[in-house]
Amino acid sequence: MWVKGDLHAHSHCCADGTLPVAEIIEKSREYCDFLAISGHSVKGEFRRIENQYQEVVEARKKFDLPIFCTGEVEFPIPRHVMFITTPDDRELELLRTLVDKYCRLSGVTGIDAAMDELRFVEKNWGENCFMIYNHPNSPDVPQEHLLTLAQSPVFRVLACVDRGERRAPQTWDIGGQWDDLLSRGFRISSRCGSDFHGHFTAGGRDYYPGEFVQDCLNVEHCDYHSILKAYRDGNFYTMCGNIIANPEFSVSSGMSIRQMHLAFDLNGEMEKVEVISEGKVVAEFTEFSDRFDQTFSVPDGKYYRVRGSGKLQKRKYTDGEFEPLFLLNPLYM
Numbered sequence: 001m002w003v004k005g006d007l008h009a010h011s012h013c014c015a016d017g018t019l020p021v022a023e024i025i026e027k028s029r030e031y032c033d034f035l036a037i038s039g040h041s042v043k044g045e046f047r048r049i050e051n052q053y054q055e056v057v058e059a060r061k062k063f064d065l066p067i068f069c070t071g072e073v074e075f076p077i078p079r080h081v082m083f084i085t086t087p088d089d090r091e092l093e094l095l096r097t098l099v100d101k102y103c104r105l106s107g108v109t110g111i112d113a114a115m116d117e118l119r120f121v122e123k124n125w126g127e128n129c130f131m132i133y134n135h136p137n138s139p140d141v142p143q144e145h146l147l148t149l150a151q152s153p154v155f156r157v158l159a160c161v162d163r164g165e166r167r168a169p170q171t172w173d174i175g176g177q178w179d180d181l182l183s184r185g186f187r188i189s190s191r192c193g194s195d196f197h198g199h200f201t202a203g204g205r206d207y208y209p210g211e212f213v214q215d216c217l218n219v220e221h222c223d224y225h226s227i228l229k230a231y232r233d234g235n236f237y238t239m240c241g242n243i244i245a246n247p248e249f250s251v252s253s254g255m256s257i258r259q260m261h262l263a264f265d266l267n268g269e270m271e272k273v274e275v276i277s278e279g280k281v282v283a284e285f286t287e288f289s290d291r292f293d294q295t296f297s298v299p300d301g302k303y304y305r306v307r308g309s310g311k312l313q314k315r316k317y318t319d320g321e322f323e324p325l326f327l328l329n330p331l332y333m
Helices: 021-028 046-062 091-102 111-128 143-149 177-183 224-233
Strands: 002-006 034-041 067-074 080-085 129-133 155-162 189-192 213-218 236-240 244-251 257-266 270-277 280-285 291-299 303-310 325-332
Touching: 021 034, 021 046, 034 046, 034 080, 034 091, 046 067, 046 091, 067 091, 080 091, 080 111, 080 224, 091 111, 111 129, 111 143, 111 224, 129 224, 143 177, 155 224, 155 236, 177 303, 189 213, 189 236, 189 325, 213 224, 236 244, 244 303, 244 325, 257 270, 270 291, 280 291
Parallel strands: 002 034, 034 067, 129 155, 155 189
Antiparallel strands: 002 213, 067 080, 080 129, 213 236, 236 325, 244 257, 257 291, 270 280, 270 303, 303 325
């Protein structure tokens, strides 16, 4: 079954947030089947994460949906990252230890320290944890660093879109950093996140989790371990504006030519869909009905991914328009 959620929302337990955890979940249940509360894990301010954790524990008693507790970590390479694990596997200990041992603001910097952090997580949490690289281009990360980090099985997900409709060229653009990683055989997925701080209706500039961007996971059960496994395995698609539903995506075995089947329901007007392999477009579509369903030939490649963009839509709370989009995470051959 398909479930929707968001892993990046800030509560009043950190400087960026405005709402209590329970209120965020109450407001977001209309859009999300699961979510994560993600404060800032910073040395000297960890008490806020402990307060967040207590609010999450209480919210789990009240609401019948998975609620992950995580925090944006100051990674040794200048970027916010989040480590996701399950409530039964020392979630608070994970955050506290990473802050104590690897916080960049404490002077722990560089690619070697970043790899030490990933090896520590792999040794102590194994397959029950993964890392998300947050924030499109904030700042840019040299490709040689991404290539080194991608060697860790903990590094599984790159951000594509977050608050303010920021779109990451490294994951959206054809032939960018993500395509380079995929061409080299690294199995990295892409996701969207609200990075919720405060809602438009209360003077903020964000949508509620799941209201504007969605991660849609294919899971057997809507529980913590199934959700975590789907993210680690790349068994999900991500979108902005809820533009599609029920995608089907498969590629037959073959030699120089393969047969691809691609299908999805449209929730809005689509402009273009592109199939990408080895950093270039190998198929493109510009005509659509309510249900897109095509089988077509594609050249041999190590991976295939699909991106689509819709016609501009009016923003819900502010002036102007936005471009809906979706990304199907790669199939590997």
